[in-house]
Amino acid sequence: MHPSSTTHFKPCFNFTLYLNIVQASFMATKQEEKSTKRVQYPLDPSSYKILDEIGAGVSAIVYKAICVPMNSLVAIKSIDLDRSRPDFDDVRREAKTLSLLSHHNILNAHCCFTVDQRLWVVMPFMAGGSLQSIISHSFPDGLTEPCIAVVLKETLNALSYLHGQGHLHRDIKAGNILVDTNGTVKLADFGVSASIYEYPNSSSSSTSASTSAPCLSSSSSIRLTDVAGTPYWMAPEVIHSHIGYSFKADIWSFGITALELAHGRPPLSHLPPSKSMILKITKRFRFSDLDKYRKGHGGKNKFSKAFKDMVASCLDQDPSKRPTAEKLLKHPFFKNCKGSDCLVKNVLQGLPSVEKRYKESKIMHETTPSDDDDHEGDMVKQENVKQRRISGWNFNEDGLELEPVFPPTPSDHHQTKEDDAIVKVVRFESEMVHDESQEHDVASLGAISKLNTSAINVNVNNENVAEHLMMSCIVDRSSRVEKIGGVQVGGVLNNKETMLTTLNVLKGSLEQELGQVKLIMNMIQGEEIHQVVDDRQEHMDQEISRLRTELENERKKSLQLELQLQNFRLN
Amino acid sequence: MKGLFKSKPRTPAEIVRHTRDLLLFVDRNTETRESKREEKMSDLYKNIRELKQILYGNSESEPVSEACAQLTQEFFKEDTLRLVIKCLPKLNLEARKDATQVVANLQRQPVQSKLIASDYLEKNMDLMDTLMVGYENTDMALHYGAMLRECIRHQIVAKYVLNSPHMNKFFDYIQLPNFDIAADAAATFKELLTRHKSTVAEFLSNNYEWFFAEYNSKLLESSNYITRRQAVKLLGDMLLDRSNSAVMTRYVSSRENLRILMNLLRESSKSIQIEAFHVFKLFAANQKKPADIVSILVANKSKILRLLDDFKIDKEDEQFEADKAQVMREIAALEPRA
Secondary structure (H helix, E strand, C coil), X not given: CCHHHXXXXXCCCCXXXXXXXXXXXXXXXXXXXXXXXXXXXXXXXXXXXXXXXXXXXXXXXXXXXXXXXXXXEEEEEEEEHHHCCCCCHHHHHHHHHHHHCCCCCECCCCEEEEECCEEEEEEEXXXXXXXXXXXXXXXXXXXXXXXXXXXXXXXXXXXXXXXXXXXXXXXXXXXXXXXXXXXXEEECCCCCCEEHHXXXXXXXXXXXXXXXXXXXCCCCCCCECCCCCCHHHCCHHHHCHHHCECCHHHHHHHHHHHHHHHHCCCCCXXXXXXXXXXXXXXXXXXXXXXXXXXXXXXXXXXXXXXXXXXXXXXXXXXXXXXXXXXXXXXXXXXXXXXXXXXXXXXXXXXXXCHHHHHHHHHHHHHXXXXXCHHHHCCHHHHHHHHCCCCXXXXXXHHHHHHCCCCCCCHXXXXXXXXXXXXXHHHHHHHXXXXXXXXXXXXXXHHHHHHHHHHHHHHCHHHHHHHHHHHHHHHHXXXXXXXXXXXXXXXXXXXXXXXXXXXXXXXXXXXXXXXXXXXXXXXXXXXXXXXXXXXXXXXXXXXXXXXXXXXHHHHHHHHHHHHHHHHHHHHC | CHHHHHCCCCCHHHHHHHHHXXXXXXXXXXXXXXXXXXXXXXXXXXXXXXXXXXXHCCCCCCCCHHHHHHHHHHHHHCCHHHHHHHHHHHXXXXXXXXXXXXXXXHCCXXXXXXXXXXXXXXXXXXXXXXHHHHHHCCCCHHXXXXXXXXXXXXXXXXXXXXXXXXXXXXXXXXXXXXXHHXXXXXXXXXXXXXXXXXXXXXXXXXXXXXHHHHHHXXXXXXXXXXXXXXXXXXXXXXXXXXXXXXXXXXXXXXXXXXXXXHHHHCCCCHHHHHHHHHHHHHHHHCCXXXXXXXXXXXXXXXXXXXXXXHCCCCCCXXXXXXXXXXXXXXHHCCCCCC
C-alpha cells in the first residue's frame, strides 16, 4: 500500500457532517482504550522489508518499511546502541514511554527489539512526514492560520495528556510533529523526554528519605536540571538549567513551534545555535522583537490578535506565568478550529512523498560547502552537543542552520541565502584569528571535561550538571571571542558608545563565567565527601588547583577590562 | 442529589476504603450485568486516579503530607496491595499506570517517620514472587516491573528477592525479545545486585557457584550484543565495589573467567572492549595470581601487549591510560614459573 494510493478525505464544509466526523473519531479512541491488549507486531527483522531511508542522524536512521505478515507500512527507527550509554537507561526509558503512552495524538511504537548492535523501534508510518519537512519543502513562508490552529490544537491534546502522565517531552518542534495522509497529527520522538516518576534525581536517594517522592504540581515541585532539546526551541530556564525547570519548558517550545509554523522557521534561526542561546540569556528574546521585525519586513504575514496573544502567553520569561497545556486548549485562538481535513486540502495535497523530500534535502545538504564541520573550530563541539541524538523524522534539521532565512538585521535582509552562508564563514574566520584566546579556551574546557569524566564515576546525576556547565562555557566563550573579533576586525573605534557596550557585555560574560567556575568547584567539593577512592581524590585536587589558577587568570582579565572601561569613561 | 454529596469531600482514608471495596468486587467477579460492571469499573478508575492525585498533587496543588500519611496508613492496614496486584490485569491501561504509580509512591511514604510499606511487605513477601514472574506476561511486565523496582528499595525485600527461587529467571528475562521488557528486567537485575551493599556481598558469597556459572554462560557469552555489553559493565561494577572484594578475589583467580574476559577484550564493539578492560585489569593487577592464570597470561603475552598497545579510546582519559600502562607493565614482567 503506497501512501499516495490512499483515498483522501473529501473536504467538507457542512457543519453537521463535521460534527459527525468528530464524534466518530471520538468513538474510535474510546474503543482503542477499551482493548488494552495491543496487536503484537513480529519481533524479528526478517518480518520487515525495508523500502527506503527517510531520515538520519548521528546515531540513528529512520526507514520506511513494510511489515510483511501484517501487510502494513511502518517506520523503523534504527538506533546504534554502541553509541548509547552503557546502562542503556536513556533507550530503556524511551522504549518504555513509547509502549505505555496511549493517545490518539502521540506516535507510539508497535514494538521494539534488538538487531545485533542496533535497536529497532517499529512505529506506524506517517505518510505526510514532519511539519518541518513539509514547511521547508512547500511553505517556506509558513502555513496559514487555520492550518496552524489545527496542528497546534492536536499537539496540545498530546501535550496535555503527556503532562498529565508526568512526562515532559523536552523537544517540541515542527520536526517532531508528524502528519498522516488523512490529516492525523501526532507528536513523536521521546528520545529526550523525561518522566517525573522515573527521574534519576527522584529515585537515587536513600531508602529512608521521605523527600524523594516526586509530585505533579506544576508550580515548583519537579526540578529537572539537565540541558535537553534543540537550542532554538529551548526555554530560558532550560538553558539556565541550574535553576531547574518543569512542564512549562514544553509550553515555551510550543510557543516557538507556533512561530516556526507561522514563519517557516523558528525565531533567531539565522544565528548559530549557541548564539540563539546567548541572545535568550542576555537580550531576552521577546515576542515584540518579532513584531518589530515583521513590520520592517512588509508584514506579508498578517496574524490575528488571538494568535499573537496565544504565542505571547507561551513565551513569557517567567515559567509560572505561562498557561498549562490544558488551559491553552481553551484559548480563543482554538475556538472554531477546523478539522484535520483542512490539512489534507491545504497542506498535504500535491506534496511529494516523505522519501522523495528526504532525498532532495540530502542532496542539498551534500552540495552545501559549509556542511563540513571540521573547519568550524569550536563549533564542532556545539554541534555534537546538539546532535547527541536524532529527532524522529527530522529530515532537514541541518538545513535550518545552513540556510538561515531569517535575516540578521533589517539592513541586509535583501541578501540571498548564499550571501548569508558567506557571512557566516567570514565570521568563523575572524574567530580563527584569535588563536591565543581559543587555545586558552580549549585548555580550560579540557580541564572541565576531565572533571566531568571523573564525576561520572561518582554520580551519574552530576554528569548532567557538568555537561551543562561545559556547554554554557562554550557558549559564553564563543560569544566573547566573537565580540572581540568584531571589534578588532572592525578596526576603527569610531564609536566610544559601542565599545563601552561591548566591553560591558564582555564583563557580564566574564562574571557569569566566574560564577560557573565557582559552581563547578562547589560541585567538586561536594563530591569529595562521597569520594572513597583515594587516588581519585588526588586527581580531583589537581583539577581544583588547576581551576583555581584558571579562575585567577579570569579575575585578572576581568580587572584589566574594568580598568580599560574606566579609561574609556574618563575619555 | 449528587451536588449534595460533592459538598462534603471524602477523606483519603475513605477513598482507600472505597477503592478496596471496588477491588474486592472486581476480584470476586460475580456481577453478571455488563452495565453494572462497567459502572463499577469506571468508579474504580476514578478512585485510583484520586489516590494518585493525593500522593503526587496536580497542576494546581502540591501533595499534603498529612493526607499522604493518612492514605498510606489506611492502605497498609489491610491487604489492599495484594488486591491491587491481583486485579491489575483486569484494569485498563490508564488505570494500570495510575495504580503502579500509587504503589511506587507508597513505598516512600513515611508514617510517623516509619516506612510502613516495608513492614507490610515483610509479612507478605509472596507478593514479590507474583511481581517477579510478571516479566513473563507481556501486558503486565512493565507495570509489575516498575512496582518490583520500587519494592526492592527496602533492603529486606531485596534480600528476599535475591534469595527467591525465581532469581535465576532473570537470566532469561534480560534476554526476552521485547526490548522494553528485557531492558526493564535488566534495570531491576542491576538494582538488585548493586543497591544494598551488604546484602549483595552476602548473596554473592553464598551463591557464588551457580550465580557466576549462569552469569558467564548466559550473559557474558550470550549471542546478544546488548546482553553482553550490559553484563560486562555490571560485572565491573560488582567486582570493583569494595564490599565485594572477597568475591572479586575469587573471580579473578579462575582460569575460565579469564578466558571469557579475554574473548570480550577482542570484541569488535569498542564499548564492550572498554568495559571488558575494566574487568581484565583486575586479573592482571592481582598480586596473588594462581599459576594457571600466570601461564595463560604468559602464553598470550605478546598478543595481549599488542592488543593493549593498539587500544585507544575516543575520549582522552588519564585514568584509563594509567590503568593500561600498569596492566601492560604487570604482564610484560611476567615470567613462566618453573
